[in-house]
Amino acid sequence: MSNSDLEDDLRGTFERAAASVPPATGLTERATTGARQAQRRTWIVAGAAAVAVAAVAVVGFSLGGRNATVQPPVAGGQTPAASASAQVAPSAETVSGTWRPVQMAGSTTLKADRPDEPLIEFKPDGTWQGSDGCNGLSGTYTIGQRGEFAVKIGPQRLVGCDNVPHTAVLRDAERIALDADTLKFFAGDGRELASYARAR
Amino acid sequence: MEFEEYVSARGQELVRLGFTVSGDYQRAEDLAQIALMQAFRSWRKVRKADDPHHYVRRILVNEYLSMTRRRSFTEAPTAELDPQRTVPDPATAVVNSDDLWRALAGLSARERVVLVLRYYQDLDDRTIADVLGIKPSSVRATASRALATLRRTRQSHHV
Structure with missing residues (x-):
C-alpha cells in the first residue's frame, strides 16, 4: 500500500470519526460555569492562605517582640536561617545565573518529559526569564538586604503540559537563601517552597 | 468575537x-x-x-x-464508530476505515495527535510543531513512525 493511499484512508477515517460525534449541548454554560467555580475556589484558597499568613505574622511579631531582649545579636545582621555555614548573602549579583528545580513542595513530576527544559535564569539587572517546560516565562525581581524577595511576573502563554510551577513558587516566596550552588525559596511563614540547583 | x-x-x-x-x-x-x-x-x-x-x-x-x-x-x-451518524461511505471503505480506526488506538498519544493534526486538521508540519511546542523535524519523524506502524498493522491483518 502506498503512503498516499494510507494518507487518504486516514483522512476518510478521521472524517467519519468526527462526523459520528453527537452534538454537544451547553458547552458555553459548562465552560463559563466551570471557569467561574475554579476562580471562586482560587479566591477562597488565596483568602484562606492570606488569613493564615497574617495570623502567623501576628504571632511571629508578638513572640519576636517578647524575645527581643534575650536574643543574641546575629553576626552580619543576617537572619538565623541565613547565617548557617556556606551561606552567601543573596543579591542580584549572587543569584545571577541559571537554576534548575530540585524539589518543590507539592510537585512530584519535576523530571517528566517536556518540550523545553524547565529552567529559570536570574539576571543581575533585576530581570528573570525561563520556561515551565512548555511556556516561556519572564518578569522582574527584587532582593532585600536580608533576603527579602519579590517578583513581578510578565504575561505568559497557557499551554498545558506537566508545567513546572515556577511562577507559583516565585509569587509565594517572600525570602530566599543562597549557598554556593543551592537557591531556596521560603514562604512568609518560613515554609520551604522550593529548592533549585545552579545549572550553569 | x-x-x-x-x-x-x-x-x-x-x-x-x-x-x-x-x-x-x-x-x-x-x-x-x-x-x-x-x-x-x-x-x-x-x-x-x-x-x-x-x-x-x-x-x-x-x-x-x-x-x-x-x-x-x-x-x-476506542469507541466503535456509529454508522448511523457517519458520513456516507462505500462499504469497503467503511471496513478499511474501521480497521484503521482500531489500528490508531495502538499508536502513542503523540503519534496519534500528529496524524490528527496533519490529516484531519490539515495543518502543515510547522504549525503542528508550534501547537505541540516541538521542532518540525520531530513532527516529520513522529508522523513517519506512526504511518509505518499503521502500514505494518494493516499488512499483518491482511495476510
Missing part, C-alpha cells in the same frame, strides 16, 4: 477534535470543556490572538497529551 459566539461557531469542532485524538466520546467532551474553560479565563487575550481557534486547539491537544502522561490516566476503549 465574544466567547459565546466562538463556542457556538467552533465548540462542536473542538469536541470532534477531542474525539479524533482520544477515541472516546466522553473524554472528547471533557477535553473541549477544559480547553474552553481555560480560554474563557483569559478570553481578552485569546480574542486578540491572530487565530483564537488555533490557541484553543493548542490548549485542547496539550491537555490531552498532559492527561495521558498522568499516572491516573487509563486508556479508554
Whole structure:
C-alpha cells in the first residue's frame, strides 16, 4: 500500500470519526460555569492562605517582640536561617545565573518529559526569564538586604503540559537563601517552597 | 468575537477534535470543556490572538497529551464508530476505515495527535510543531513512525 493511499484512508477515517460525534449541548454554560467555580475556589484558597499568613505574622511579631531582649545579636545582621555555614548573602549579583528545580513542595513530576527544559535564569539587572517546560516565562525581581524577595511576573502563554510551577513558587516566596550552588525559596511563614540547583 | 459566539461557531469542532485524538466520546467532551474553560479565563487575550481557534486547539491537544502522561490516566476503549451518524461511505471503505480506526488506538498519544493534526486538521508540519511546542523535524519523524506502524498493522491483518 502506498503512503498516499494510507494518507487518504486516514483522512476518510478521521472524517467519519468526527462526523459520528453527537452534538454537544451547553458547552458555553459548562465552560463559563466551570471557569467561574475554579476562580471562586482560587479566591477562597488565596483568602484562606492570606488569613493564615497574617495570623502567623501576628504571632511571629508578638513572640519576636517578647524575645527581643534575650536574643543574641546575629553576626552580619543576617537572619538565623541565613547565617548557617556556606551561606552567601543573596543579591542580584549572587543569584545571577541559571537554576534548575530540585524539589518543590507539592510537585512530584519535576523530571517528566517536556518540550523545553524547565529552567529559570536570574539576571543581575533585576530581570528573570525561563520556561515551565512548555511556556516561556519572564518578569522582574527584587532582593532585600536580608533576603527579602519579590517578583513581578510578565504575561505568559497557557499551554498545558506537566508545567513546572515556577511562577507559583516565585509569587509565594517572600525570602530566599543562597549557598554556593543551592537557591531556596521560603514562604512568609518560613515554609520551604522550593529548592533549585545552579545549572550553569 | 465574544466567547459565546466562538463556542457556538467552533465548540462542536473542538469536541470532534477531542474525539479524533482520544477515541472516546466522553473524554472528547471533557477535553473541549477544559480547553474552553481555560480560554474563557483569559478570553481578552485569546480574542486578540491572530487565530483564537488555533490557541484553543493548542490548549485542547496539550491537555490531552498532559492527561495521558498522568499516572491516573487509563486508556479508554476506542469507541466503535456509529454508522448511523457517519458520513456516507462505500462499504469497503467503511471496513478499511474501521480497521484503521482500531489500528490508531495502538499508536502513542503523540503519534496519534500528529496524524490528527496533519490529516484531519490539515495543518502543515510547522504549525503542528508550534501547537505541540516541538521542532518540525520531530513532527516529520513522529508522523513517519506512526504511518509505518499503521502500514505494518494493516499488512499483518491482511495476510
